[in-house]
Amino acid sequence: MLDALRRHFLLSSVALFAWTGCAYAQTSSWVKAHHTSRVKQSASSLSEKTKEKRDASLGRSSTHRHRTSLSSHQSETLSVHVARHVSRGPELSVPKSVMQQYVPGTSPYRALDRMPGVSFASTDPMGIDSFGASLYMRGFFMNQLGVTVDGVPLNDQTYQSVDGFSVASAIIPDDIDGITVSQGGGGVDVPSTNTLGGTIRFQSADPENKMGAKVSQGFGSYNSYRTYVRFDSGKLNQSGTKFYTSYARTDAGMWEGGGSQFLQQVDAKLVQPLGERSKISAFFNWSDLQQWNYPDLSVGIIKNLGWRVPHLYPDYEKAYHIAQQCQTNPNPVVPGYSGVPGISSCQTALYDGGQREINYMGGLNLDFALTDRLTWHTTIYGHSQTGYYSYTDYDDPTSSEVPLSEEVWQNRQERYGIDTSLRYHIGRHHIEGGIWYENDNQQAGVYNYREPALGQGAPLKAIGPYTVYGQPFMQGYNFEWRTNVLQAHIQDTVTLARGLTLNAGFRTMTAQTSGGANANDAAWTGASELPNGRLRATRAFLPHFDLDWRINRQHEFYIDVAENMRAYEVSAYGVANSLYSVQDQATFLRQKHETKPSRAWTYMGGYRYTSPWVQLNATVYHSTILHQLSSATVGTLTNPISQVIDFGRISLTGANGLITITPLPGLSITNSVSYNKGTYSRNVNTEGGYYALRGKKIVNYPSWMYKTAIAYTWRGATVHFDANYYGKRYFSYMNDTSVGSYWVANTGITYRFKRLAGMHDVTCSFNVYNLFNNKYISTMGENDNPASGDYQSMERGAVREFFGTISTSF
Template identity: 20%
Template sequence: MKLKLPLLSLVAITALHATPLSVEKIVVNSNIEEEENGLYLSDEKQGSKQNKQTFTQKSLSTLSTQANMNPYTVIQFSPSVNFTPVDQTGSNEPAYHDPIRIRAKSQTGPGGVYLINGTPISSNPGGGKQMVDLENISSVDLHKGYLSVNKNLGFSSLIGKIDLNILKAKNKAGAHLSQSLGSNNFSKTFVRFDSGAMGDLRVFGSVSALKNDKTKGEGDQQRFNGMLGLSYKPNERFSSELYVIRNIDEHHNYASLSYAEAKDLDTYFSKDFATTKPTTASNNYYDWNKQEFYTTAVVADLTYKAGKDDTIVLKPYYKTDKGQYWFSKTKNSTPMVMNWQMEHDLYGAIASYDHSFGDAVNAKVGYWYHKQLPPGPPTDQKKYVVDGNGDLSYKGYGILADTSYHTLQAPFVELSGDLDKIHYSVGLQYQTFTLASIDSYTGTTSATSMDHDVALTQATLDSWASVGEKKFNTFIPALYLSYDLSSTDTIYVDYSRTYGFDVNLFPTYASNRAAFVVQGITLQSLWDDLELETSDNIDLGARVQTGAVTLNPSVFVSFVNNKQANIYANGVNYPANVGKALGYGAEFAANGVITESLEFIASLSYNRYYFTEDFQASATETTDIKGNQLPDAPEFMAKGALSYTLKDWTFTPSVRYTSSRYGDAANTEKIDAFTLVDLDVAYKAPKMFGSKNTLFRLTATNLTNQKYISTIIAADNALAADSTSSTYQTGAPFGMYASLNLKY
């Protein structure tokens, strides 16, 4: 395969053959920002006992495009991370679909991919997906194959975790003001004030407002973030941090394409929802496809040094989310509009105690407790049809249910240490994962109250579609082992088990209740057979330093059990945890300094991920998907960014190549490869308005105006022309953005 990536090739060749500047890392002669000096990635120190990549503030400001909102736009430069958002802000996607794959795997269930200060506070569906401005983040840790037991948290961890480390309140008083403008009426204003040290207390507060029109079709996006941070350290033994976050997100969604339309982008690239209300039986209207959410979150970190060798840490967290998601749906040839109401919260805490017995042995014992209220699965979906005047007419509930909380709890233990050139960490969680009970209701006609709580009293409990709690008890092990070949070079092997669960069975049953009842099948009978999906992941790799460049080649394999697939049994089709899948691949990451004015980050990856068996598709047929690459999972990806500094200017072109993908598990719907090129230009201007630092930034995205498919919305076992068929969303066209940043 020939990759037409001259920039990436130049970077790789130069990195490998450059004359070493120094055994030590050198800092690029970048006067852009005090916090942005240095490398894109923070090197893992020998003996760190972690297999992760840490993206620095330089990466956050240079690679995050103009929105500075979504950490996925930064970590997409890591090998095997596939993130191609539908627009340049990187934050507009369906409420139920997280458009990121890591090592070809997609996220499952109502679990979020990212952590905040090590707490699993994100969830999906709902709001708060980008509730922290990247200006308030000091670094982002990407954990892929290996997860230590105190990071293996949340409703799902199958694809890994992205940990956002908050930029603490600063010791010195100051301010950060930023204004960005650009294509499609884009605007973002960010303001942060730091109090500086006030005795033992430090405080910061920030607000941001983002808005822009959609890049295609009618509609817009508006987002508000507010954040308050406090740091309190009365003595050397005790320290505490508290963060309060408020997020408001309102935006219109983009329409998806069929496969036939996705193959003709010259015609359909800009296709979107209609801009006028239909007067016939149609649901194609942009203002019936939107979402709005209001989210509040609290994260704390309390650390107490009980002695020289003893540390106690407590990390409580809480999030509440309220909003609604409107979307078009056609059932039995009837166009409908659904209003998915969501009001839920989650909370929990991670407690740990560390004791050091010396360099050879450090012991950690801890306990994690987590509760979250659905959705998912959905509990409040109202349905509407369009009348002859183009107005919506309420027709009752599509889904009406009452649920308990999902609960996860896990004691864990970890031993780690250093034995000369050998560094190790071995840990174990014993996790109890409890799925919420579901009381489902029938009799939900248009006469039923639109108030969810009142509707529950008016409807009839449905014993066919109701279930009790379901518990999974699972051991979650983790092992990391490395050996120092020299003072700079290390080889490592690691293993960890990750987990997840899709909640598709209940809405599938509720939507097709009659077919199940005819066969005499209750939801409880299917519920009893559910299993937790697990993935056993093994990595083998090396970190090698040549001059001022770090090279990280690795190979990996994942054995996935109890993977959800749509199967046929007893006369009906439904999702069940019966599948086995295999994932494997190779990665190469490189970053560092070529000359004092030239720095780069680059990655290459190869991924295979597929079911290892076929499934019964109907009474007479089986699927033909065994060994086929799963949907929306490119086999090859290559990314690179190169920063050149000339006095007060820094020029950063970047390129991302994504190979062809499939939209279905049978691999009949092929989507072409594409390459995206961006350019970032930063200029440190003379001080303005009394600022300490003044920075102008100009960013151009998709320079070649490439027409491409960004996200494929598909189940992993999606098949063409059936109930699991896929849809396709186009990516963002060319965009130009400018920003002014002032720091005081």
Template identity: 25%
Template sequence: MRTKFNPMPMYLAVVTALAVVPAAYADSTDGATVDTGAVSIMGEGQVRASNAVERKQFQEQQPGENPIMVLKRVPGVNVTTADAYGIYEYGTDVEIRGFDSGQIGVTVDGVPMSSNAAAGGNPAGRFMDSENLQSATVAQGSGDLATPSANALGGSINYKTVDPRNQHGIQAQVSVGSFNSSREFLRLDTGKSSSGVKSFVSGSRTDTEKWRGAGKNTRDHFETKVQKIFGENKVGVSFTYNKRFDHDFLDMTLADYNQNGRSYDLNTTWTGNPLLDQRNYTGWTNGRTDKLLSSQGDFKLSDKMRLSLVPYYQKQDGFGTYNPGHNPITGAVELMFRESRYYTDRYGMTSKLSYDLGQHQLTAGLWVERYKYKNDRNWYTTLNSAVSGAPDRNNVVQTDFDRNFVTDTTIFYVQDSIKMMNDRMNLKLGAKAISVTRSYVDNLNNSNNRDAKYSKSFLPQLGATYQLSSANQVFGNYAENFSAPSTSVLTVGTYNPDLKPETSTNIDIGIRTSRERFDASLALYQVKYDNRILQIKDSTNRYLLNADIYSNVGSITSKGLELASTWRPTNHFNLYTSVTLNDSKFDQDYRASATTVVKTGGKTVPDSPQTMLFADASYHAGGYFAGLNGKYVGERNSTVDNTESAPGYEVFGLRAGYKAKRFHGMKNFKVQFNIDNLLDKSYLSSMYTGTTAGNPTYFTGTPRSYYLTVGTSF
């Protein structure tokens, strides 16, 4: 088969090469202050590959976007979404070095996001507004020992929100754009009182119609933070409320996409025919309400000892609906109303005690959490299927399941950070122990109740940095990680009590340079992912019960290269580039049944692009700013046997605006214009992978869209 040449990878690679050229003269120290909106910090001082996105970039993105979308610039990270804001969670995903979002550790202000699942989980985007975000730090290979996660086989993402301001004031911002979208944001800061207390409250509302088919996405968000600093101690309390509602986007097969294009979606006309109306958009809805209360405390116990505590409590309730076209008891053609409900209560605390001995800095930490989750699903008849799929709540036809889960997690770690060779070398060594206990109660049939415990008493990490010169640093890290099987493995018809936890071994080595006008980081890595638990599911029938089979099916080996660079040739211009080369392959075939062997040995892991390139050029002068970015994502296989794939694509974005500290009586005035998917590229974005061709389904990327934002403060 002939392959069409795509110049985009070569173009972005050349751009990256050009960014490296200035290193020859980057040692010049003209003393100029450079503030061009550079957003990537190359992880200086970290023993592992690490990149950070800073506040400037979050402020110049489209307001209201899921903060995860900015991470597309970080090498090793692939972010896919189904909508312009990234708030439709079933179509939003992040992948790092071949690991998906369920295998990455995530925190917000130190609070662990224990599950990224849209149903019953806590995706990080629910707990922050982009306007309140200070930074996001990505460790691509492995989170540090303090990362509070029992499923992080790969890297970690740590979000930090801004503190209350010392001066009182009001910040207001309004955005409008494509697909009848609108967003309002308002924040009030009290300023610092005479007693040292400061606080803020903020709220936002996001409304947008689906860009294909019919329906809408809405999000109401509220945040508050109170903080007091006394001496060398700090105490804060935070509360977040988030309520979202959306109509589903249809995930389509590759044949659907090729035949109908990117706008193919659910039906918009009610017919009275159950077999047609089961695909009407009005029945496909989701809603979640989350409340998160947390506290952050950092205390000086002595001149050499500090204690940090982060207790938290989260409560969630949610639902998902669908109108099946058949009766589940009789099988007759009849429009039904099916509703899944989700209830979550979780609480826990992270703690860290550090002791400074000069050459040695000792750290010990503990994370404990109880995660309670209830999930049920009922089928109802409809009131009048000739006109709508509204349910008759008094007539429950069937209850598919009614179940409760309790997960108790404990992680303990110790670490020693040792300064050596006149502080040129920093050696970090430590280990953690993990214990996860899961309990499953089937309220319909107690004979299915199950408990499982998974633990690992020794997971070592060893890392080091060495300062070659004032500008250059090498680093290396070795880490062993562990992931307990999910609660889903307890609910299947045939339970596998011999299922082993998944494990990974992550190795990073690299070099960083930090100059007056040039920064860069190069990382090489290898990851061995063992005891992989396979969840086999026909994605075209993924709503059926007990469609999953769970088994340990072997290992995956990933290796690759990540390069990031920032070049600041003038005080006004900044060029950031990143390159990712990744090779994630199955190490062996696996047996799907007594008679079926799936040939996966040597095949590429689905949804793991081998090549990604990103470039962002930004300009800041006076109050004016502008930026152009582009990302290339290479071909992604969507089946484990590599018989189907999503083509590679490139997407560009443009932004421009004006900021002024004073503008016609307004303070901190800003007007900003964003264009996403500048060239209106049609492409396949997020995917549900499958076993062989015809199984996978996809969400298509959002077409070109425009957004205008105006903001000020008083």
């Protein structure tokens, strides 16, 4: 069935792009007739000569493109540059060569983790487990960052989101051409509902000009393997029509417990040039994620039971007997799972937990040069997701004879949007204005499905199907919403003097969500009425400006100031950072009246030095987050109470520094250090009591990080080593529980054959993750953080694992 489905998507995507390409090719002659004059600036790709001319017109020297080396692959290394096509402050760029140092299929966020101020953690070495993955940048969490793939906003990438999805499912990592990360508040032109602390832009690679294919096969520890194939059509006609389609399958074995973490994807992209400076790109992505999750831990569990406390899957008989005991004894004695103060073995000895997500994403990018001075860019997109998130439930048995069931959160979202902008060049000015609109239809419910009696059939799997023994016997609740987002922006980039450029602009944003609960089992939720109503986040003026002063070829100073706003988070009843997730309608109405949408002011200043031997980048920043809404878990571990809290004001002050030296040809050594002082500014009242948070450190993010990387290339061989240090992280908001510092080191070697047995670019690589097999906590707060004390809401990082890959091109 899966093979048939895979073939269907591959063939349908190729057929769609072939048909679209034919239609576009027929219009190319019309476009050429309207572009007889040479266009100086275009929304499509420009030649290096054109870039140099444009840089000179902006008062920038061509040396502005010099890169800050992180690896030994010449210019394709970690670099710092000022964006040319959009007016933003200085940015950090991760090209494809840096991503290639990681095991193929690894989340691109792993590459971002090399940057100062960025912290990415995951329970699996490849970073594809959305439940166990977290990304922080200068103290901002991943749901506070504006992230796009080919111009499509990913919005909220957290687990069970109904307003976006993970980048791991949005694009195959092999098809990424580069990543651009803002050091400041991010550009006003980025379409996103969550931009508070910056932006991340992923750009897919274009199809190759020549017909060809690529194949990659990898193997790893715990029976892991990964396959990637891609076909490029090459230029099909004189107009330059070309496309590619690719397929990736990752089957990562779990280093703890049973199950696997499976992800398969299809990417396709078609590019149709229109005349000399215009083009249309069509893109498509399909992904199918089927993963068992790793267990939730706490400080007490690790201290009393050790670092390995796996789920019981596939030992259904053992889980069945434990569930029977839990019906009469709230804390039975279970060897290896009992003895944790404040937490029952009924919460630690679970059978399984997992997730299943299916995503479709597609759209068009239209880049037109209308005149010599005027260009028009438009992105039209759609995204659909169906998600299932499950765990074994001992509290709601299937029947009096069967002591457990499978509880499943079922989410669905459909998003459609358009982002369009015009750019006009006159004199020293580059003026841009645009509008983004998105409509999102969202649904979230929770259901319990029947498990079989012992000997009466196979138990349900965490990844489904769930209806093996019939439809759900219980529905806890169901929510439905409709969210509409409208954003407009205008900005101007002006050359004040030679080497001195100012960008100033603002955006206005309105995000409105209507809906809420339309089904409620009062006996299950404990509330007679669940949240329902309208939330609206509006800000008419969100300014942004940056000043870039390039003194000469070596020295550059820049500053960036921005105000941003995040739309209200949308999530169902339970533990989440949404007003819709509070316990009842009365609480929703009260907090709706009291709270405001989150906003942030970010001030950043930086200096960069570039020479053939040394590249340096240093920044200082201060951010103030206003009205951040977070869910704090209070009460006891066995009876938690959650409330969405307005933290008032959060202060983030810090500095980042990165230096790369290239003492010998082929050798690069990079070191970076970052410091962040993040504190809460006020005390809060919760359902669990009063908490004096004023002056307490922010949770989950370390104050200090240090990172080092070394790479050496000689002929076809490249050897690399990197090590990251993460300082102490606070777990509870009151800072009375914390996790200690840790190191993670990785290494690898790659050898490239130019030609071998009729094939070219044959590459063999061997990588080791967590080289010294250190024990550490990766993700914290996946079930939210406690206001005080301990809670079952952290996960261990992956153990040492080995990976080997061989790839080639035809």
